[in-house]
């Protein structure tokens with residue numbers, strides 16, 4: 001089974017499932033013309049992110065790693081009118097392209113792009129003590145996956161989802177001798193996940209136009225102690241037992 005077949009199957013379903021439109025195509029063209037690397041999620045993966053946001057009824061979404069804003073637009077479109085996407089990007093050139101693309105897609109009122117190192121923006125988001133994020137999409141420098149995942153737990157709530165892109169990397173993830181910073185970043189996250197109970201996690205291997213890779217999908221099941229408000233939800237009144 002070759003990459004050509006994987007791509008043909010992606011294209012077959014993209015055409016039938018309305019997974020792309022002229023705006024999204026313009027967005028990708030603008031990324032390409034600006035010389036951005038072709039690292040945006042595929043249309044089918046964008047649709048998956050949007051479906052997850054919809055299933056969660058997400059009102060607040062956090063993305064780490066904007067690039068030209070392609071995945072951000074999928075996520076922003078899945079928000080209700082008063083919903084909010086915060087997306088973090090360290091490269092000013094990428095941020096500039098993304099801002100223009102948000103206007104192109106008409107989602108600029110729902111999207112807040114925080115320019116700068118994600119590890120500098122994340123503590124500020126925590127300090128702002130806004131409502132928790134219902135969905136966090138981690139897709140930046142893979143070496144810091146574990147840091148980002150722990151921040152995601154701190155900024156999310158029980159029932160929120162955390163998605164991490166590119167965790168299979170052509171199968172390289174199982175190479176214990178790899179020195180690739182991306183592979184090491186995924187393995188460090190996986191080792192940490194083995195020792196925690198705050199989230200339930202699966203990894204879905206994927207093939208398609210992006211080659212062979214995978215998505216890690218987590219559901220937060222325990223309140224993070226770093227988020228005291230979420231740790232003590234109001235307790236429901238105990239119903240009186242008749243005849244007790």
Ligand code: SAH
Nearest residue numbers: 040041065067070071089090091118140141
């Ligand atoms: N989510 C995008 C693709 C992101 S590519 C999409 O699917 O459309 C990864 C992005 O993360 C790049 O734009 C890169 O500049 C950014 N990035 C890398 N390291 C970062 C860091 N430390 N802080 C913030 N952004 C970072």
Ligand code: DHB
Nearest residue numbers: 039040041139140165166
């Ligand atoms: C790379 C990064 C991505 O986020 C992606 O989806 C594909 C490739 C990369 O750094 O090679």
Ligand code: MG
Nearest residue numbers: 039139165166
């Ligand atoms: Mg990615």
